[in-house]
Amino acid sequence: MTTQDLVQQIRKKKSFLCIGLDTDLEKIPPHLLQTGDPIFEFNKAIIDATNHLCVAYKPNTAFYEAYGIQGWKSLERTIEYLNKEYPEQFTIADAKRGDIGNTSTRYAKAFFEELNFDSITIAPYMGKDSIEPFLSFENKHTILLALTSNTGAFDFQTKKIDGIELYKEVLQISKSYQGAQKLMYVVGATKAEYLTEIRKIIPENFLLVPGVGAQGGSLQEVCKFGITSDIGLLINSSRGIIYASKGMDFAEAAKKKASDLQGQMQKEMESRDLL
Numbered sequence: 001m002t003t004q005d006l007v008q009q010i011r012k013k014k015s016f017l018c019i020g021l022d023t024d025l026e027k028i029p030p031h032l033l034q035t036g037d038p039i040f041e042f043n044k045a046i047i048d049a050t051n052h053l054c055v056a057y058k059p060n061t062a063f064y065e066a067y068g069i070q071g072w073k074s075l076e077r078t079i080e081y082l083n084k085e086y087p088e089q090f091t092i093a094d095a096k097r098g099d100i101g102n103t104s105t106r107y108a109k110a111f112f113e114e115l116n117f118d119s120i121t122i123a124p125y126m127g128k129d130s131i132e133p134f135l136s137f138e139n140k141h142t143i144l145l146a147l148t149s150n151t152g153a154f155d156f157q158t159k160k161i162d163g164i165e166l167y168k169e170v171l172q173i174s175k176s177y178q179g180a181q182k183l184m185y186v187v188g189a190t191k192a193e194y195l196t197e198i199r200k201i202i203p204e205n206f207l208l209v210p211g212v213g214a215q216g217g218s219l220q221e222v223c224k225f226g227i228t229s230d231i232g233l234l235i236n237s238s239r240g241i242i243y244a245s246k247g248m249d250f251a252e253a254a255k256k257k258a259s260d261l262q263g264q265m266q267k268e269m270e271s272r273d274l275l
């Protein structure tokens with residue numbers, strides 16, 4: 001999917017919501033455990049109930065890898081289902097990969113070609129040759145961790161090297177990479193006050209913003225400092241949506257939570273004449 005297609009979907013749906021599919025067998029409704037593939041059945045029900053309210057889905061691969069081969073099969077079925085039934089959705093493999101170039105190429109093939117995700121999250125720590133292999137794939141996007149939502153972000157990401165914070169160096173240096181126009185960045189909603197500085201370095205790039213909901217970040221604050229004329233934001237919520245109920249009404253409850261966030265996003269866009 002191109003960035004223009006994504007912007008078009010955002011305007012059409014009046015939503016820049018990304019729903020995180022962090023599917024945990026201990027948290028899903030017990031009646032689903034009787035089915036052959038509870039993770040997939042849960043995801044399918046959530047996707048069918050919410051797809052008109054969001055523009056992206058983000059399975060975090062840890063939740064699938066934790067269940068071994070069966071978990072990986074559920075991930076494969078989920079992305080196949082999304083690509084077949086809802087091809088307009090932007091898909092994100094939240095895998096946080098990155099290695100020497102030779103290995104990064106294999107990661108890129110796994111997630112972009114074999115699984116056919118639109119994008120993948122990447123840790124920037126190993127630098128240019130670990131990132132550029134992902135950027136060589138047409139119409140695929142690489143989402144670099146810039147300033148993450150957790151408290152550990154302050155251990156390294158905000159530390160200064162020669163007077164400049166490390167997360168700013170990640171943003172600035174990555175702009176010079178081959179294929180940099182396909183870069184997006186992760187910035188936590190819990191770090192909204194950093195967005196003004198971030199937008200000075202990357203005025204247009206899309207940001208994937210986790211941390212609204214369960215982690216306490218504010219959608220309004222993120223919009224105040226991070227929204228662009230082409231929106232430029234994908235705000236993620238995982239637990240706050242998918243675990244809204246553990247009963248038979250779980251998909252309906254997820255839909256209500258997603259609808260509430262979509263409504264807030266529409267308001268933010270309308271108040272800035274962005275629709």
Ligand SMILES: O=c1ccn([C@@H]2O[C@H](COP(=O)(O)O)[C@@H](O)[C@H]2O)c(=O)[nH]1
Nearest residue numbers: 020060148149188210214215237238239
């Ligand atoms: O900085 C980051 C990067 C990734 N994440 C991931 O996003 C979701 C957030 O889930 P919630 O349930 O909405 O808190 C999860 O998959 C994280 O691993 C992040 O939170 N922060």
